[in-house]
Amino acid sequence: MTSPLGRHDIDAAATRIAGRIRRTPVLDPGEGAFGQAERVVLKLEYLQHAGSFKTRGAFNALLSGGVPTAGIAAASGGNHGAAVAYAAREVGHSARIFVPEIASAAKIALIRRCGAEIVIGGARYADAQEACDAYVAETGAKLVHPFSSLETMAGQGSVAREWDEQTPDLDTVLVAVGGGGLVSGMSAWWAGEGRRVRVVGVEPEGSRALHAAFEAGGPVDVEVNSVAADSLGARNVGQLVYEVAKAGLDHVALVPDEAIREAQRLLWRDVRVAAEPGGAAAMAAILCGAYRPRPGERVGVLLCGANIDARGLSEIAA
Structure with a gap:
């Protein structure tokens, strides 16, 4: 399937929004971080203006x-x-x-x-x-649609373009999926390099619109019931996201809410990142084994949102 979104669109978006957005940092917590044998690199996109990649x-x-x-x-x-x-x-x-x-x-x-x-x-x-x-x-x-728009997806794809410059030796990146605009835009960037970097989407088990679309061969409605529903709660990804994701995404991994909560706790405990549930979902895939890195694989995890309230912070910091 040919994607309607390409690298040239993302390049143009990055030029257009330059000076308006922050270049967010990358953190390498070191060997053995989070109890993992393989190196995990974090992209701190939650430090973006307004607290998320959006x-x-x-x-x-x-x-x-x-x-x-x-x-x-x-x-x-x-x-x-x-x-x-x-x-x-x-x-x-x-x-x-x-x-x-x-x-x-x-x-x-x-x-x-x-x-x-x-x-x-x-x-x-x-x-x-x-x-x-x-x-x-x-x-x-x-x-301004949150995901079903080429302009939105191209802007989100600038995350991958920026990360590519910062950490050019990545093998795989894990990206949370709500409506799919972020993971589609990012996969479109790396699909242009002959899948040099694999992009894996991560959805909650209770909010799996993209996973269901892949299974059905097209967008379908799903029930939404997840701790991350306020940010990863799309009922249907729509045809445009499906086409872009199908062309560039490796696969979608599903994680339980318990793993998302554990990812929030470990991110706070080990690197003092206060991630909202949706922002921690990609990390949950590593912790619960929904994604298992190969020996020597260099994995990037996108931490995409940190708009958490005081009560949520107290729960993960307890």
Whole structure:
């Protein structure tokens, strides 16, 4: 399957958003870190503006075309909304963010601090997206989709481009999957090198939209019930993500919620990283054996989000 997203798109996105986003660091915790025999390198993308990788895609979407007088609209479990709110404020546009009832208080507060208007309603992310779509149809506002957009995916793909420059000897990278925009963009970057770096998606067992799409041969709806649902809670990845991921992704590994919680605890204990559940999901694949590195394999783990509230931090730091 030929991908509709290529390296040239990601190069263009990286140039477009340069100066708007942070170049996030890479951490090598050393041999034996997290009790693993093989070396694990961490990309600290949670240090991005607004606390997650999503700011890259938000800026690329806003800078790729005009914005109508109705402003910008987005639906989000929290991180995408914060990213769009931050990017909109920086480029001088108004934004309305639709969030579900499961969005954490910390993420809602962050969106408000970034100056966006918030509409809370619906039990899950899909409900918020439906409300957002209706608002866009009524007002003509510019929709910034969290994953089903080439502009969003190209912006997220700049993570891989940057990481490639920082750690050129990686063999495999593990990337959390919600709607699939991040893992699709990153896999499109490395697919251009004849799969020199394998990209493995990681989903919670209770939120497995991309895994189910691969099994079914196309996007399907799934039930969502996971500790990471506020950031990895898409019910359906959509055709565009499926096509890009199918062309570049190695496979998708599934992890239980218990492993995600353990990854949060170990990241805090060993390297003092306060990751939200979705931000720790990729690390969970290593810890629970959903992904087993080969002898001598150099594995990169993307820590993609850290918008955790005080209660969540107290739970993992106990």
